[in-house]
Amino acid sequence: xxxxxxxxxxxxxxxxxxxxxxxxxxxxxxxxxxxxxxxxxxxxxxxxxxxxxxxxxxxxxxxxxxxxxxxxxxxxxxxxxxxxxxxxxxxxxxxxxxxxxxxxxxxxxxxxxxxxxxxxxxxxxxxxxxxxxxxxxxxxxxxxxxxxxxxxxxxxxxxxxxxxxxxxxxxxxxxxxxxxxxxxxxxxxxxxxxxxxxxxxxxxxxxxxxxxxxxxxxxxxxxxxxxxxxxxxxxxxxx
Amino acid sequence: xxxxxxxxxxxxxxxxxxxxxxxxxxxxxxxxxxxxxxxxxxxxxxxxxxxxxxxxxxxxxxxxxxxxxxxxxxxxxxxxxxxxxxxxxxxxxxxxxxxxxxxxxxxxxxxxxxxxxxxxxxxxxxxxxxxxxxxxxxxxxxxxxxxxxxxxxxxxxxxxxxxxxxxxxxxxxxxxxxxxxxxxxxxxxxxxxxxxxxxxxxxxxxxxxxxxxxxxxxxxxxxxxxxxxxxxxxxxxxxxxxxxxxxxxxxxxxxxxxxxxxxxxxxxxxxxxxxxxx
Numbered sequence: 001x002x003x004x005x006x007x008x009x010x011x012x013x014x015x016x017x018x019x020x021x022x023x024x025x026x027x028x029x030x031x032x033x034x035x036x037x038x039x040x041x042x043x044x045x046x047x048x049x050x051x052x053x054x055x056x057x058x059x060x061x062x063x064x065x066x067x068x069x070x071x072x073x074x075x076x077x078x079x080x081x082x083x084x085x086x087x088x089x090x091x092x093x094x095x096x097x098x099x100x101x102x103x104x105x106x107x108x109x110x111x112x113x114x115x116x117x118x119x120x121x122x123x124x125x126x127x128x129x130x131x132x133x134x135x136x137x138x139x140x141x142x143x144x145x146x147x148x149x150x151x152x153x154x155x156x157x158x159x160x161x162x163x164x165x166x167x168x169x170x171x172x173x174x175x176x177x178x179x180x181x182x183x184x185x186x187x188x189x190x191x192x193x194x195x196x197x198x199x200x201x202x203x204x205x206x207x208x209x210x211x212x213x214x215x216x217x218x219x220x221x222x223x224x225x226x227x228x229x230x231x232x233x234x235x236x237x238x239x
Numbered sequence: 240x241x242x243x244x245x246x247x248x249x250x251x252x253x254x255x256x257x258x259x260x261x262x263x264x265x266x267x268x269x270x271x272x273x274x275x276x277x278x279x280x281x282x283x284x285x286x287x288x289x290x291x292x293x294x295x296x297x298x299x300x301x302x303x304x305x306x307x308x309x310x311x312x313x314x315x316x317x318x319x320x321x322x323x324x325x326x327x328x329x330x331x332x333x334x335x336x337x338x339x340x341x342x343x344x345x346x347x348x349x350x351x352x353x354x355x356x357x358x359x360x361x362x363x364x365x366x367x368x369x370x371x372x373x374x375x376x377x378x379x380x381x382x383x384x385x386x387x388x389x390x391x392x393x394x395x396x397x398x399x400x401x402x403x404x405x406x407x408x409x410x411x412x413x414x415x416x417x418x419x420x421x422x423x424x425x426x427x428x429x430x431x432x433x434x435x436x437x438x439x440x441x442x443x444x445x446x447x448x449x450x451x452x453x454x455x456x457x458x459x460x461x462x463x464x465x466x467x468x469x470x471x472x473x474x475x476x477x478x479x480x481x482x483x484x485x486x487x488x489x490x491x492x493x494x495x496x497x498x499x500x501x502x503x504x505x506x507x508x509x510x511x512x513x514x515x516x517x
Binding site: 054055056067069070071074077078100101105106107108109110111112113114115116117118119120122123124145146147148149150153154155156157158159160 | 265292310311312313314319320324325328329331337338339340341342344359360361362363364365366367370385386415416417418419420
């Protein structure tokens with residue numbers, strides 16, 4: 001087998017986010033989190049629920065096992081039986097996320113998606129983030145509009161739970177005393193210094209920064225032959 | 240037996256400047272585009288549009304018909320950013336009430352249930368509160384004492400939705416996998432206009448799908464419009480998928496050129512221009 005790519009390490013890092021979650025819906029946004037969620041379901045997290053991205057609950061081979069239209073999906077969010085991995089146009093050290101616009105909200109320089117479900121997601125079900133291009137433009141001191149609620153703004157929110165941030169460079173948790181982003185792992189070939197340089201704020205760094213594990217041969221076969229034979233993952237993360 | 244059938248132009252002729260209009264569907268899915276096109280042909284303007292936004296929002300914004308938009312997003316799904324909505328926002332042309340997807344749903348539910356608001360666990364801690372300074376919170380009267388957003392009812396003057404089948408009395412049936420919130424839009428509105436791919440006899444509805452596919456109830460419906468291809472270029476499963484190629488044309492053609500080429504005439508002219516058989 002050829003060498004494991006960065007994208008494949010990212011798949012593993014994303015998949016690991018759903019380990020131990022039990023019978024909840026894995027909601028991935030982006031190609032690599034989608035491959036990761038299905039990989040987790042096929043291997044170490046067999047109880048996970050998956051959607052087809054529309055209104056159906058499906059097994060990894062596409063067998064329909066349930067109906068989940070938007071209205072029920074929102075109930076599942078507020079009921080907390082879901083772990084979402086959202087994207088982020090901007091993210092700060094506290095985990096505040098922006099997908100709405102860049103610049104002043106009143107008249108943005110770049111209008112993006114809108115707040116979507118980020119406010120309800122972050123107050124109701126475990127939330128992780130996926131950033132396929134780690135850069136200072138994404139990891140900012142202050143986000144222009146808080147859509148997903150960070151730890152510093154979630155006072156009293158009973159079900160607020162930010163888990164992790166996975167980027168194409170590494171993995172962060174919120175394990176500092178003030179629950180800010182802390183680098184806990186880098187992907188093979190990435191240095192801590194590289195992560196620092198690509199981040200606008202100074203991230204906390206764990207005493208021992210791990211290296212993202214490689215996929216097992218069985219996992220690698222699943223990724224390459226079953227889950228993403230068209231190699232869409234390489235278009236999201238090169239190298 | 241009341242026959243509520245009318246043309247799309249008749250339906251929009253009942254709308255007035257400054258009305259609050261809810262538009263069903265989601266993103267670039269099952270949008271009542273024939274009704275939106277009729278709205279574009281009409282002179283109606285100054286609208287407050289309430290929508291899980293797709294090209295309905297983009298087109299009405301590009302044509303300058305929206306005074307205020309109430310929405311959690313605007314997207315074309317396979318093209319993530321709605322280009323005309325985006326341009327309108329970046330030119331500062333659009334007043335926006337931007338709320339979370341769940342807040343929006345709770346607002347429709349409140350209106351449908353004739354409540355002034357519903358409490359929702361969403362929005363707190365986010366900038367939704369800053370950009371909507373009129374939003375109020377409410378404290379649970381029970382022992383938990385938790386604070387929620389009091390999402391105000393999104394009461395609509397009119398709802399526009401598109402379904403697969405309907406009868407002449409206004410019973411509407413969806414045959415795709417997701418009802419979106421079209422029934423709720425109708426229930427939240429004083430008047431509702433339901434376009435459909437095909438008008439069928441009432442007896443045909445139950446033959447076409449299970450009882451739970453009978454989504455829209457006639458007592459909420461003012462007008463029924465037969466509009467084959469009425470969701471084009473958005474999807475209307477299972478009758479047709481999204482016209483991705485045409486959506487790309489929409490997204491990449493300057494608005495005046497697009498409007499001149501495709502929206503100058505009636506619905507039949509639109510279909511001819513698109514090269515689509517009825």
